[in-house]
Amino acid sequence: MAENLMKNGHSLVVHDVNAAAVERAVAAGASAAATPAELAAQVETVVTMLPNSTHVLEVYAGTAGLLSTVSRGALMLDSSTIAPDVSRQLAAKAEKAGARFLDCPVSGGVNASKAGSLTFMVGGAEADMAAARAVLGCMGGNIVHCGAAGSGQAAKICNNMLLAVTMIGVSETMNLGVRLGLEPALLASILNSSSGRCWASDTYNPVPGVMPTVPSSNGYQGGFGTALMTKDLGLAQEAATSSQTPTPLGSLAHQIYRILTTSGYAEKDFSSVYQFLKEQEGGK
């Protein structure tokens, strides 16, 4: 993401707890800041990408955080996937500091990040979208305004909850069909032309050999790791609980992926739930 910003003519000041990542950016022409506060004092636009809500709160609102020195009118784009409530809190804090904060979680993974073709789901004021698009457009091809602060996070966790449910559903269905004597590629083609059709079946089928170029046909390597999916499902469950929303399948999907992460599947692609189910009682 930093490389693509530089390729598009932006001067960067960078900060990361990973020294190697800082060195790489500096070698490519960026300058380094020792703390988030030092960084925010020097720039008009901030882009953050962090693992979870705790890190984002610390980097923005902690001691030596971005908001302690941010300049009036600065644009702050957080691409982390975190709780919508935390994004809304930070948007309010940024407003108090005279800055503009938008939540901009991404989808597309490492490959889309390198290619500059990420999708950004953006929550924030319509008035700030033109400025946000100018920056995000250097890193992504599809920028969707989802509504007010927190809406980008809401859209991201909704999509990923549905993705988890459909992936487990396809995996259960393919495993059942195979055990009932159906040939996997034929069953996939029947589902894909019927009402069971979904992305997890027609674009990312979890059964090895059904589609040649997806992680399931490559030992479940690459792709979107089970540990990351489990994190996103945890966010969905937090949001469901705080909004008193019943999500029976979303909740069970979360628990299934949590079991996978402690059963040797944490670093495998999330479609490996097929292999996990297949290895249970009755499998060969």
Place this chain on the structure above:
Amino acid sequence: MAENLMKNGHSLVVHDVNAAAVERAVAAGASAAATPAELAAQVETVVTMLPNSTHVLEVYAGTAGLLSTVSRGALMLDSSTIAPDVSRQLAAKAEKAGARFLDCPVSGGVNASKAGSLTFMVGGAEADMAAARAVLGCMGGNIVHCGAAGSGQAAKICNNMLLAVTMIGVSETMNLGVRLGLEPALLASILNSSSGRCWASDTYNPVPGVMPTVPSSNGYQGGFGTALMTKDLGLAQEAATSSQTPTPLGSLAHQIYRILTTSGYAEKDFSSVYQFLKEQEGGK
């Protein structure tokens, strides 16, 4: 289905416990038989469409059943949706009687039945498929050979299990997104261009007003009833249990639809699970 067979030049002998249905077919040119045995004695091809496994076993293998009088070489096509094991049993019994039995469950519902555009998922010997296609082609536009006896049932219940999981998944996701402040049509469009994409979202969205011509926008009338979906999910669970296949989401989907059938939703379209979830705690 009988009308479409007659339209295509077939002479029909009919039997039904519903006298009105028999009268209607007779008025259209069919002759009536008093029992399945009387019927099978007069024909070369039998087509059956019955509610569940018990009825199919009785009509084929009971006293005065079809198999007691069926002629050698006769073609027997069962379009009921029943347990794959029962279809396999009947295929074996038919073979002993010198007849050829294929399971041919349908999808498409009443409208496709009237239009002669049903999809048939067929299980049986490849050698019998040409004869089966000649008859089924009068009633349906898409005839898929799924493999040996029972495979048609397996494909049907696999698709419908996945359909139930995706429909509940979409309903949970849309309900969660709306409670988090997303506009339903925008959320649907984000899902439909992302990895959560599925038939239940892009062709049959369960949220009223998102798509104008589906049951959700017409009070959940018409379409595929919750009671029928519950029956198919019960067959999926029978097959999963007898094949020792873990189906955690399929099992929970079955229980959710079972609760719906006893909560006033039995006759509503199965997409009404959205309304059911929406009315729970937190709903407005």
